[in-house]
Amino acid sequence: MKLRHRALMAATPFVGLLAAPGLASAAEEFKPDEEFDISEPLIGPHLELFGIDFSLNKAVLYVILAGILTVLTLVLIARRMQARPNGRAQTVVEWAFEFVDSTIVKDNIDDRKTARFWFPFIATLFFFIWISNIIGYVPLPTNTHHTFNVLGADIPSFALYAATANISMPLILALVVWVSYNVVGIRRKGLVGYVKGLVPSGLPWWILPLMYPIEILSHFVRLISLSLRLYANILAGHLLILFMGGGLVVLLQPGLVGAGILGIATAAVGIVFFLFELTLVAVLQAFIFSTLTAIYIGGAVAEEH
């Protein structure tokens, strides 16, 4: 009860401010892709090192926020955990933990030692992506293209953004996974054994020149499919919410009465999509990403291809 009150109180300003950007910027030109632009730093100056932009733009801030929330949530709950369950937070985390442990890791990695070794990596991936996705549905002051004035300070408009809706984050995580499973496979079987294991054993020799390019290509395609799936799903969700939550009305400019009707209709659809994305897609994409990671690692160490 107390927790719910606190959460409601914390959420109230967000709900109020959610309406603000629409009112403030209705007169200006609406460019949906600005919502996903990360060329401007949100805090501090441009930081460039060796030609790479390290500025604290909104994507970086979302990633850092996701990291802090992941670590804080799990460490706090781990410290308060007891053998006798106390509280709903523990129940939820335990459910998620058991889910990662059995459904994601152990079901896909047969070797118990390998499973135990890779559990922290896969579990961290799951919770990190999940929490990244979830905070992507919390409006935060991130839109620097439109600001509103509070006591003389220009505050960026509140907007929805997600680091996972930028290709960079899924891509680097997919790259880490890709390198990890290939390295673990080579370390387990040796380079020759691993390369041999890429194709099914017992094939006639003349088919190998055909199989190897396909198999190797498929491994590289994993890199793309793994990152694109997460990125495209989250981006699509955000675009849908953006258009439903007023974007469509601004773009089409259907007159005052038309705007009222369209606005209410799309807002209702937007709320449905918002809940769908927040409760299902956020966890589903994290689950798919970490499950595929476990499958790739399990496949790399498995005896037979």
Place this chain on the structure above:
Amino acid sequence: MLATLTTTVGTIVLGATEAGAESGSEELNPLVKPSPGLMIWVLLVFVVSLLVLKKYAWPQITAVIDKRQRAIEERIEASEKAQAEAQALADEYREQLTAARAESEEIVNRARRSGEQVEREAVEQGRKTREDLLEQARRDIEAETRRAVDELRNEVAALTVEATAKVTRKSLTADDQQRLLDEALGEIDFSKLSGQGSR
């Protein structure tokens, strides 16, 4: 109106930005352009999170869950053991009950047998006692009869002597008297009197 929408959506999804077209460069839409800085940030945050969680979260959570699982297993084992013990106890009681029932039957049988024996002995004893009593009575009657016969004989002798003396006016000497008497009595048959009792 619809054209505007199509263009905008097309712009976002297909990636040829208006900004890019205006400036004339062939840059990718920022949506699909990987940003190396962001990738390094993600890597950094992910690795730090992984290390912190590996030290401060996963082992603790695993420990608690394992502990609970052990506790549950122990409780299941204990309950199974208790059940087995209860079963054994019940079996034992059932055995004891069967034994007790057999024993009680045995006791009842023995009691019945000994009761029958006592009864038989009592009957036998009674019969013997009765016979003894009868025998005793017979012997008493015989003795009494014999005594009565002797007494009668003496009485008869005395009466005879008196009567003879009166008839003959003469007293016999003691020896004659006895002799005469014995002769006379010898002729009288008393066997009928005593024979009845001594049969």
